[in-house]
Amino acid sequence: MEKNVQERANEILKMDYEEIEQAYNELLESSEPESFQILLILLSSGDVIHTQKAADILALKGDPKYLSEMKEIRGKLPERRGLRDYRWTVDRAIEILENVRKAAKCRCELYETQSGFGERFIPSVEQRDGIVSIAKEVVHQEEYFTEYFCKCNICGRRWKVLDEIGYHYPLYSWEEITDKREYDTYFENND
Numbered sequence: 001m002e003k004n005v006q007e008r009a010n011e012i013l014k015m016d017y018e019e020i021e022q023a024y025n026e027l028l029e030s031s032e033p034e035s036f037q038i039l040l041i042l043l044s045s046g047d048v049i050h051t052q053k054a055a056d057i058l059a060l061k062g063d064p065k066y067l068s069e070m071k072e073i074r075g076k077l078p079e080r081r082g083l084r085d086y087r088w089t090v091d092r093a094i095e096i097l098e099n100v101r102k103a104a105k106c107r108c109e110l111y112e113t114q115s116g117f118g119e120r121f122i123p124s125v126e127q128r129d130g131i132v133s134i135a136k137e138v139v140h141q142e143e144y145f146t147e148y149f150c151k152c153n154i155c156g157r158r159w160k161v162l163d164e165i166g167y168h169y170p171l172y173s174w175e176e177i178t179d180k181r182e183y184d185t186y187f188e189n190n191d
């Protein structure tokens with residue numbers, strides 16, 4: 001990356017949607033220190049799209065080196081109107097990177113320490129990020145909720161995730177499955 005990091009960040013801030021995806025993918029794949037600098041500038045932009053996108057990419061890059069910068073930026077992000085506070089995505093990234101710093105190999109401890117329903121860990125997103133696999137989804141139409149049976153790709157712990165769609169955005173609760181019969185029902189006897 002030859003361009004000055006600030007110039008590159010400004011370019012990304014002006015891009016249209018399709019270019020944005022491409023630019024963030026490049027930042028995800030880059031191991032150059034500049035990629036982190038650019039992401040931190042985007043994170044601090046306070047733009048609802050870019051701040052969240054940068055937070056997600058920083059979490060995926062999985063390097064906790066910039067945690068203190070991220071926390072400082074989080075503290076200065078302006079409040080914006082919206083059903084869901086965009087700054088929560090930054091909180092999620094910070095939580096994920098703190099977990100990495102503790103040398104955790106997966107996110108199971110984060111799922112475990114969530115109490116009740118939360119917006120942070122969404123099964124489809126965890127699967128997209130390659131952290132868990134959803135073995136089965138059971139839709140309870142009458143009761144308006146879905147159960148997601150997930151397995152951690154790294155340590156193999158199994159989770160039953162319930163959604164709660166009565167809010168403006170869905171919430172999820174994560175509960176470990178320790179019952180052998182429940183395992184077998186939803187995970188097809190694989191190990």
Ligand SMILES: [Zn+2]
Nearest residue numbers: 106108152155
């Ligand atoms: Zn795990």
